[in-house]
Amino acid sequence: MTGPVLVDVLRAARNIAGTAIRTPLVPSAVDAGAEVLLKLETLQPSGAFKLRGAANALSQLDENARRRGVVCCSTGNHGRAVAYAARRLDIPATVCLSELVPDNKVKAVEALGATVCRIGASQDEAQREATRLVDERGMTDIPPFDHADVIAGQGTVGLEILEQRPDVRCIVIPLSGGGLAAGIALVAKTVDPAIRIVGISMSRGAAMAASLEAGQPVDVTEVATLADSLGGGIGLCNRYTFELCRRYIDDVIVLDEAEIYAGMRALFTVDRLVAEGASAVSHAAVLAGKLELHGPTAFVISGGNVDMQQFTRIVNGDPVEVGELTVGGRQHA
Numbered sequence: 628m629t630g631p632v633l634v635d636v637l638r639a640a641r642n643i644a645g646t647a648i649r650t651p652l653v654p655s656a657v658d659a660g661a662e663v664l665l666k667l668e669t670l671q672p673s674g675a676f677k678l679r680g681a682a683n684a685l686s687q688l689d690e691n692a693r694r695r696g697v698v699c700c701s702t703g704n705h706g707r708a709v710a711y712a713a714r715r716l717d718i719p720a721t722v723c724l725s726e727l728v729p730d731n732k733v734k735a736v737e738a739l740g741a742t743v744c745r746i747g748a749s750q751d752e753a754q755r756e757a758t759r760l761v762d763e764r765g766m767t768d769i770p771p772f773d774h775a776d777v778i779a780g781q782g783t784v785g786l787e788i789l790e791q792r793p794d795v796r797c798i799v800i801p802l803s804g805g806g807l808a809a810g811i812a813l814v815a816k817t818v819d820p821a822i823r824i825v826g827i828s829m830s831r832g833a834a835m836a837a838s839l840e841a842g843q844p845v846d847v848t849e850v851a852t853l854a855d856s857l858g859g860g861i862g863l864c865n866r867y868t869f870e871l872c873r874r875y876i877d878d879v880i881v882l883d884e885a886e887i888y889a890g891m892r893a894l895f896t897v898d899r900l901v902a903e904g905a906s907a908v909s910h911a912a913v914l915a916g917k918l919e920l921h922g923p924t925a926f927v928i929s930g931g932n933v934d935m936q937q938f939t940r941i942v943n944g945d946p947v948e949v950g951e952l953t954v955g956g957r958q959h960a
């Protein structure tokens with residue numbers, strides 16, 4: 628593995644300037660036993676941090692590749708980011724989305740002018756279609772996490788946190804394919820190995836958590852979850868993120884759907900933030916008593932592209948359907 632290093636993240640910061648914004652790091656009111664700061668990636672123009680990695684990867688393409696266009700598969704936010712960055716650079720984009728991707732995210736990708744290809748019951752099946760388009764039409768695949776330029780782009784979140792609060796002792800990161808965690812951890816651990824890195828996933832289909840446990844990439848079945856942006860496998864032939872996460876993540880926490888539901892409510896009622904389930908996992912872990920903090924800690928609030936109907940139900944304490952589960956409502960009132 629010749630993965631990304633710190634200098635790649637520094638270059639990424641230059642490459643993405645003007646497309647992704649430098650987001651604020653603001654104090655949280657959450658009672659976590661230590662000072663908590665929120666890195667508001669919900670404010671990115673595409674609604675999530677994924678714009679950083681996508682913008683960095685697209686900035687590296689030559690004239691020929693730009694003309695042939697890009698393709699990606701996505702749980703929603705990566706597709707939206709690729710569509711947004713591609714439109715700015717005048718590159719044709721095709722986004723493959725599985726049936727698990729919520730409609731609000733599908734519509735957002737379409738609205739950005741990308742071609743949407745709705746296919747398959749899982750992220751893996753959507754990826755197969757993306758690979759087919761690469762083979763058939765010479766498009767360039769922009770992977771959602773396991774790509775050096777994407778990881779370096781996500782790493783700029785870490786650069787900013789360390790600039791904004793050099794005294795940070797811990798960074799808590801929603802964990803799926805691990806591009807975000809790998810990029811941030813690469814920066815933080817290079818600067819100071821004592822900075823603690825915590826990754827958080829949902830227990831329903833936590834591919835990276837299961838892989839770290841097994842000591843190698845493993846497959847998990849993808850199912851519906853309130854943290855829909857955290858779904859999908861890490862790829863059995865994972866090139867970068869598995870090794871980086873194994874090297875750098877100190878603790879992994881997993882949460883059930885009721886805990887994520889409570890986290891979403893807390894993010895809104897305590898910190899007045901509209902954010903998706905993936906962004907609420909840090910608050911959820913605090914509430915569940917699974918996250919103990921010492922010293923200034925940054926929570927990465929990774930994205931805000933929540934389905935508004937589902938969100939208002941959760942804020943009201945009403946039950947919501949998550950696949951075959953009903954979460955919230957009377958039992959958690």
Ligand SMILES: *Cc1c(COP(=O)(O)O)cnc(C)c1O
Pocket residue numbers: 675677704705771772801802803804805806807808856857903905906929930931
């Ligand atoms: C993609 C995503 C994540 C997880 O990022 P990985 O790099 O796949 O670990 C977390 N939160 C949101 C909102 C996302 O879109």
